[in-house]
Amino acid sequence: GAGVSQxxxxxxxxxxxxxxxxxxxxxxxxxxxxxxxxxxxxLEFLIYFQGNSAPDKSGLPSDRFSAERTGGSVSTLTxxxxxxxxxxxxxxxxxLGLGFPDTQYFGPGTRLTVL
Amino acid sequence: xxxxxxxxxxxxxxxxxxVTLDCVYETxxxxxxLFWYKQPPSGELVFLIRRNxxxxxxxxxxxxxxxxxxxxxxxxxxxTASQVVDSAVYFCALSEAMNRDDKIIFGKGTRLHILx
Numbered sequence: 034g035a036g037v038s039q040x041x042x043x044x045x046x047x048x049x050x051x052x053x054x055x056x057x058x059x060x061x062x063x064x065x066x067x068x069x070x071x072x073x074x075x076l077e078f079l080i081y082f083q084g085n086s087a088p089d090k091s092g093l094p095s096d097r098f099s100a101e102r103t104g105g106s107v108s109t110l111t112x113x114x115x116x117x118x119x120x121x122x123x124x125x126x127x128x129l130g131l132g133f134p135d136t137q138y139f140g141p142g143t144r145l146t147v148l
Numbered sequence: 149x150x151x152x153x154x155x156x157x158x159x160x161x162x163x164x165x166x167v168t169l170d171c172v173y174e175t176x177x178x179x180x181x182l183f184w185y186k187q188p189p190s191g192e193l194v195f196l197i198r199r200n201x202x203x204x205x206x207x208x209x210x211x212x213x214x215x216x217x218x219x220x221x222x223x224x225x226x227x228t229a230s231q232v233v234d235s236a237v238y239f240c241a242l243s244e245a246m247n248r249d250d251k252i253i254f255g256k257g258t259r260l261h262i263l264x
Contacts, residue, residue, distance in 0.1 A: 068193075076239055078252040092251055124193060134181070134243060134252060139193040 035059075037140035039125050045146045046115055054110040054143045058127030065108050066128070066137060067100060071121035082108060083130055094119075115147045150175050152242050154255035161230055162263050169225045169258045171240030177201075182216065182223040183241040183252070188233075199223065227260075235262045 038057040046052050058065050067079040079092045082102045093100070097115075102108040112119055122144050126137035151174040161167045173182065184196040197207065199216055207214045211228045227234050240255045 075256050076254040078254070089251065122191070126193070126195075134183075134198070136198065137195045139195070141192050 037125055037127050037138055039123075039140040039143050041143060042141065043144045043146075045148065047148050048117060049114055051111065051113045052115055052145060054112075054123050054145070056108045056110070056125030056127075056140060058106060058108070058125070059138055060106075061129070062127035062138075063105060063130030064128045064134070065102060066126040066134065067108070067110050068124040068126070069094075069121045070124060070142075073118075074121075079110070081133060083133070112145075115145075117147045120145055120147045150242055150244055150251070150253045152240050152253050152255035154238075154240055154258050156258045157256070158259040158261070160261040160263060163232055164229050166226060166228050167230050167260065167262075169227075169238050169240075169260065171223045171225065171255060173221050173223065173240070173242045175221075175242060175244055177244040179244075181243045183243070184214065184223075184225050185239045185241065186236045187239065187257070188236040193239075196225075230262045232262045232264055235260060 037059055040055045044052055063084055065082040069077045069079055080087050080090055080100050084105050085102050097113045100110045110123060122142040124139055124142045126139045128135045128137045153172045155170055159167060180201045182199045186194040186196055197214055204216050204218060213226045215224045237257045237259045239257045241252050243252045
């Protein structure tokens with residue numbers, strides 16, 4: 034596709050369940066970014082991939098969060114044992130990877146609601 | 149430590165007026181990047197500009213201009229002849245290039261209302 038796509042667009046889950054969020058970057062973009070936006074915390078940077086590698090995972094909020102990227106393309110953000118404070122919009126962006134961070138193109142986000 | 153402050157929480161101006169959004173940052177690095185993003189009511193973030201700390205030239209792109217002043221640690225954003233379509237939340241952000249942590253720190257955002 035022409036832009037960054039994310040799925041699902043909305044996810045409602047019960048506290049304690051695991052969720053997996055997916056991001057499809059723009060074809061040819063080697064860098065991929067995950068962000069979270071919530072009312073309480075504003076806009077937060079979570080993690081960045083250059084190719085399949087994430088040099089720094091310290092932006093992930095807790096050890097319940099993990100992210101991977103395979104084949105230098107699709108990335109998944111997994112949240113285990115979800116908590117209500119995980120409710121947020123999770124945004125993904127991709128870029129050409131010409132340096133951290135270069136011009137990013139954002140997806141529409143996944144709205145996660147934890148009941 | 150990195151910090152970005154956008155002191156203006158919300159601004160309303162009448163269409164065609166000029167408006168400046170303030171951004172003040174804190175960093176110990178001498179090499180860093182500054183950014184502005186736009187988030188319209190649709191919710192999808194739009195990357196507006198990236199500026200490195202060695203380039204203090206002001207930048208103009210159409211009705212948008214950015215004023216980077218190292219002396220005051222500010223990276224302000226001006227919209228000239230504002231239009232209703234400029235209504236959005238605008239975020240300023242900072243990334244330290246020399247820091248081994250790949251992080252981007254955002255301000256809280258400024259909500260801009262352009263009134264017709």
